[in-house]
Amino acid sequence: MGLDPLGIPPTDSDGITQEELALATRNRGMPLEALAADITPPGLHYLLIHYDIPFVDAAEWRLRIGGAVESPMSMALHELQAMPSKTLTVTMECAGNGRARLQPRPVSQPWGVEAVGTARWTGVPLRDLLEIANPLAEAVELVFTGADHGTERGVEQDYQRSLPIEHSMQAEILLAYAMNGEPIPAQHGHPMRLLVPGWYGMASVKWLHRIEAVTTPFTGYQQKAYTYHRNETDPGTPVTTIEVRSLMIPPGFPDFLTRRRVVDEGPVELRGRAWAGPVEIERVEVGVNGEWFDATLDDPIGAFAWRGWSAIWTPAPGEHVLTCRATDANGNTQPLNQPWNTGGFGNNAVQTVPVTVR
Amino acid sequence: MGLDPLGIPPTDSDGITQEELALATRNRGMPLEALAADITPPGLHYLLIHYDIPFVDAAEWRLRIGGAVESPMSMALHELQAMPSKTLTVTMECAGNGRARLQPRPVSQPWGVEAVGTARWTGVPLRDLLEIANPLAEAVELVFTGADHGTERGVEQDYQRSLPIEHSMQAEILLAYAMNGEPIPAQHGHPMRLLVPGWYGMASVKWLHRIEAVTTPFTGYQQKAYTYHRNETDPGTPVTTIEVRSLMIPPGFPDFLTRRRVVDEGPVELRGRAWAGPVEIERVEVGVNGEWFDATLDDPIGAFAWRGWSAIWTPAPGEHVLTCRATDANGNTQPLNQPWNTGGFGNNAVQTVPVTVR
Numbered sequence: 001m002g003l004d005p006l007g008i009p010p011t012d013s014d015g016i017t018q019e020e021l022a023l024a025t026r027n028r029g030m031p032l033e034a035l036a037a038d039i040t041p042p043g044l045h046y047l048l049i050h051y052d053i054p055f056v057d058a059a060e061w062r063l064r065i066g067g068a069v070e071s072p073m074s075m076a077l078h079e080l081q082a083m084p085s086k087t088l089t090v091t092m093e094c095a096g097n098g099r100a101r102l103q104p105r106p107v108s109q110p111w112g113v114e115a116v117g118t119a120r121w122t123g124v125p126l127r128d129l130l131e132i133a134n135p136l137a138e139a140v141e142l143v144f145t146g147a148d149h150g151t152e153r154g155v156e157q158d159y160q161r162s163l164p165i166e167h168s169m170q171a172e173i174l175l176a177y178a179m180n181g182e183p184i185p186a187q188h189g190h191p192m193r194l195l196v197p198g199w200y201g202m203a204s205v206k207w208l209h210r211i212e213a214v215t216t217p218f219t220g221y222q223q224k225a226y227t228y229h230r231n232e233t234d235p236g237t238p239v240t241t242i243e244v245r246s247l248m249i250p251p252g253f254p255d256f257l258t259r260r261r262v263v264d265e266g267p268v269e270l271r272g273r274a275w276a277g278p279v280e281i282e283r284v285e286v287g288v289n290g291e292w293f294d295a296t297l298d299d300p301i302g303a304f305a306w307r308g309w310s311a312i313w314t315p316a317p318g319e320h321v322l323t324c325r326a327t328d329a330n331g332n333t334q335p336l337n338q339p340w341n342t343g344g345f346g347n348n349a350v351q352t353v354p355v356t357v358r
Numbered sequence: 359m360g361l362d363p364l365g366i367p368p369t370d371s372d373g374i375t376q377e378e379l380a381l382a383t384r385n386r387g388m389p390l391e392a393l394a395a396d397i398t399p400p401g402l403h404y405l406l407i408h409y410d411i412p413f414v415d416a417a418e419w420r421l422r423i424g425g426a427v428e429s430p431m432s433m434a435l436h437e438l439q440a441m442p443s444k445t446l447t448v449t450m451e452c453a454g455n456g457r458a459r460l461q462p463r464p465v466s467q468p469w470g471v472e473a474v475g476t477a478r479w480t481g482v483p484l485r486d487l488l489e490i491a492n493p494l495a496e497a498v499e500l501v502f503t504g505a506d507h508g509t510e511r512g513v514e515q516d517y518q519r520s521l522p523i524e525h526s527m528q529a530e531i532l533l534a535y536a537m538n539g540e541p542i543p544a545q546h547g548h549p550m551r552l553l554v555p556g557w558y559g560m561a562s563v564k565w566l567h568r569i570e571a572v573t574t575p576f577t578g579y580q581q582k583a584y585t586y587h588r589n590e591t592d593p594g595t596p597v598t599t600i601e602v603r604s605l606m607i608p609p610g611f612p613d614f615l616t617r618r619r620v621v622d623e624g625p626v627e628l629r630g631r632a633w634a635g636p637v638e639i640e641r642v643e644v645g646v647n648g649e650w651f652d653a654t655l656d657d658p659i660g661a662f663a664w665r666g667w668s669a670i671w672t673p674a675p676g677e678h679v680l681t682c683r684a685t686d687a688n689g690n691t692q693p694l695n696q697p698w699n700t701g702g703f704g705n706n707a708v709q710t711v712p713v714t715v716r
Contacts, residue, residue: 015373021458022617024379025387025470031545033410043401043543050614052391100379108615112383152614185401187389256408256510257466259380 010104010342020100020110029114035249035273038118038301038308039089042180045117046201047187048094048109050159051150054207058183058191063175067143067212070134077191080124081177087122088172088197089302091275095200095226095239098338098347106344113247113351116275118305121195123176127169129211135165139213142168143220144194147207155221161205162218163196172197172304175208197304198241198278200346202226229342242277243348244334246284246309246326250353261355267314270295273306276328284309287323287350295324315357322353368462368700378458378468387472393607393631396476396659396666397447400538403475404559405545406452406467408517409508412565416541416549421533425501425570428492435549438482439535445480446530446555447660449633453558453584453597456696456705464702471605471709476631476663479553481534485527487569493523497571500526501578502552505565513579519563520576521554530555530662533566555662556599556636558704560584587700600635601706602692604642604667604684608711619713625672628653631664634686642667645681645708653682673715680711 011017016024028047034040058077066072094115099106101113135142146159167173174195177184184190189206196203202222227236249271252263272295274281280303284295298308309324325334338349369375374382386405392398416435424430452473457464459471493500504517525531532553535542542548547564554561560580585594607629610621630653632639638661642653656666667682683692696707 013373014376015371016375016379018372018374018458019616021374021379021382021468022470023615024382025468025472026389026617028386029383031384031407031411033413036413041544043545049389051612052608053389055391055394100376110379110383112380114383150611150614151620156620186399187401250410253508254409256508257381258377259384262509262514 010106012104016100016110017107020107023109027109029112030117032114032247032250035247036271039120039180040117045119045188046092046094046115048096048115048201049148049187050152051148053187054147055186056147056190056207061191061209063192063209063211065129065133065211068136068139068215069213070136071132073129073133077177080175080192083124083128085122086125086174087120088174088195089118089120089305090195090197091116091118091242091304091306092201092204093242093245093275095202095345096343098349099344101349102338102340102344102347106342108344116247119179120181121174121176122178122181123174123192123195125171126173126175126194127171129175130168135213138215139165140216141165141214141218143212143214143218144205144208145210145212146205147209152221152225157221159205159222160218160220161203161222162214162220163203165213200226200239200242202239225343226345227343228345232342239345242275243346244274244276244279244281244326244328244332245348246272246274246324246334247351248272248322248324248353251322252355261353263315263355263357265315265317265357267312269310270313270322271308271310272324273308274326275306276326276332278304280329281307281326282329283327285325286311286313287325288313288315289321317357320355320357322355323350325350368464370462374458374468375465378465381467385467387470388475390472390605390608393605394629397478397538398475403477403546404450404452404473406454406473406559407506407545408510409506411545412505413544414505414548414565419549419567421550421567421569423487423491423569426494426497426573427571428494429490431487431491435535438533438550441482441486443480444483444532445478446532446553447476447478447663448553448555449474449476449600449662449664450559450562451600451603451633453560453703454701456707457702459707460696460698460702460705464700466702474605477537478539479532479534480536480539481532481550481553483529484531484533484552485529487533488526493571496573497523498574499523499572499576501570501572501576502563502566503568503570504547504563505567510579510583515579517563517580518576518578519561519580520572520578521561523571558584558597558600560597583701584703585701586703590700597703600633601704602632602634602637602639602684602686602690603706604630604632604682604692605709606630606680606682606711609680610713619711621673621713621715623673623675623715625670627668628671628680629666629668630682631666632684633664634684634690636662638687639665639684640687641685643683644669644671645683646671646673647679675715678713678715680713681708683708
């Protein structure tokens with residue numbers, strides 16, 4: 001989420017504002033029943049679009065690489081598609097996922113827990129192009145510019161983010177032109193987006209059309225906005241890789257308005273997914289009314305993709321609260337309480353699912 | 359929207375509840391910039407899902423037609439696909455579109471104005487199957503059952519709606535298995551949905567698997583819930599065809615949080631779409647600060663589809679409020695004020711777009 005976290009005071013109000021609602025209607029969470037699929041079905045992947053979707057004409061589009069490079073270049077889509085490609089299965093999540101659950105609530109796109117999705121992205125490794133463009137020795141970062149244009153906190157801008165040159169040379173960084181084997185849909189960045197696997201979505205610049213090597217670190221709006229500030233005087237740390245999280249497919253069936261679940265008595269298979277950006281998932285636990293037991297992990301489907309898990313639960317009739325928490329290979333476990341910060345970023349507190357068993 | 363409009367009191371609060379927000383995150387409006395396209399790009403069509411998306415296995419799925427018919431039948435998808443098909447371009451809209459703009463606000467899915475989309479649907483005309491199944495003379499309605507299951511106001515149900523036999527025999531009523539030339543995505547009713555062109559979306563039952571001819575009018579939950587009640591004692595009239603409405607692509611570029619628009623000085627082409635269910639659009643007017651002038655209509659693209667319109671506006675710098683209003687061939691014009699009813703249905707009051715011209 002791109003708001004300057006120090007610019008808009010959070011609210012203690014339970015009531016979501018009309019402005020937040022307008023964002024919630026434009027942007028899209030992934031309905032949690034879609035956790036059933038390894039690859040999120042087309043149209044169900046989460047979407048966060050800062051300004052308007054630019055409908056870019058792929059035939060006219062070119063990617064330009066310039067700035068502090070030896071060989072500035074400009075390529076058409078078909079030229080990029082003729083280069084060796086790579087396909088990666090990547091779980092992407094919005095840095096603001098969980099924001100609307102915070103108290104006080106930072107005012108921005110009001111996500112519950114659904115701002116996530118997994119796709120197979122195909123593109124050209126960025127480093128293959130950098131080996132041609134050849135950044136100068138004094139270049140420290142690459143700045144990526146998208147075609148989306150708007151204002152935030154009074155700052156007019158094209159959406160821009162940077163990456164250090166070193167990170168840009170990693171094998172998994174793609175200039176992606178296909179999503180699940182099809183041209184990328186307009187809303188996901190057609191015809192090309194940057195893909196930074198393992199990082200929150202703000203890094204994967206959509207509608208990419210310019211890459212510029214710079215000799216001093218980029219300090220543009222989006223670079224500053226995506227920062228963890230514990231409070232208004234905290235200088236903060238940048239938002240980067242995705243924090244460990246797990247989600248469960250809510251079992252049984254829902255009430256339309258409250259989404260509260262009803263589950264029939266007898267053994268129930270609980271299923272879900274867990275991920276931790278570039279880090280492996282080591283453990284998933286299921287919580288039933290505050291008691292924890294281990295879930296079984298499915299085989300991994302990719303180094304940057306979520307991992308399935310399941311557990312059999314045989315409940316007694318009555319009211320129950322289900323939850324799940326993941327631990328990654330670095331020993332990080334999801335917190336039970338919200339990790340508050342001024343922008344509402346990286347809130348990976350456990351999901352809770354109240355159910356009535358009958 | 360499926361809530362019993364008499365069951366949940368509306369709220370005077372400006373603040374959207376967490377329950378409404380959870381619905382807004384699951385369901386999806388069409389970002390208004392997608393009004394640029396005749397056919398809504400895949401993934402951007404509005405979605406309203408009462409319960410959970412059922413992921414139906416098309417290979418196992420069958421359509422059963424029974425009840426008061428001479429020849430009950432059961433067909434596999436490939437058998438239906440082998441029958442003569444028809445393709446129609448249809449604009450679909452949620453009956454609750456505009457609900458969140460009402461004051462007091464009926465508590466349900468809180469739509470702004472974006473619950474709309476247009477697709478090319480392909481399927482078998484329902485009447486071709488009815489000619490085989492042959493409803494008995496005493497049959498008055500068909501009841502359509504979807505695979506989605508949940509509760510609303512304490513009533514557990516599969517989603518069900520009915521149509522009179524006579525309406526069911528109209529040539530445009532389809533059992534659709536393709537959307538924009540592809541199998542229907544899970545969230546839009548895979549593998550088959552009913553399509554009732556010209557009606558609000560609640561009639562076009564998704565995940566359809568059973569059609570039953572009945573000899574007395576169906577009075578199931580969804581049939582009652584979708585009713586216009588002016589107040590709590592009004593017996594009401596059923597929600598049926600789509601009311602006349604127009605929308606404009608918000609010009610210029612937005613602010614991230616407020617969505618407020620900035621437009622550069624000079625001639626601006628305003629573009630949008632207008633529709634009125636099964637009725638032709640006769641006129642679209644653009645309003646600038648309360649003064650109206652006529653827009654130019656594009657050629658129609660289908661009897662049940664929206665119609666493009668455009669107008670050139672040459673504004674002076676400063677603050678302006680844009681709007682648009684459509685009139686259909688029956689002489690119905692969009693109201694300037696909200697047509698309130700307890701369920702928040704059919705609110706076709708004009709859209710307003712404040713813009714700053716610089």
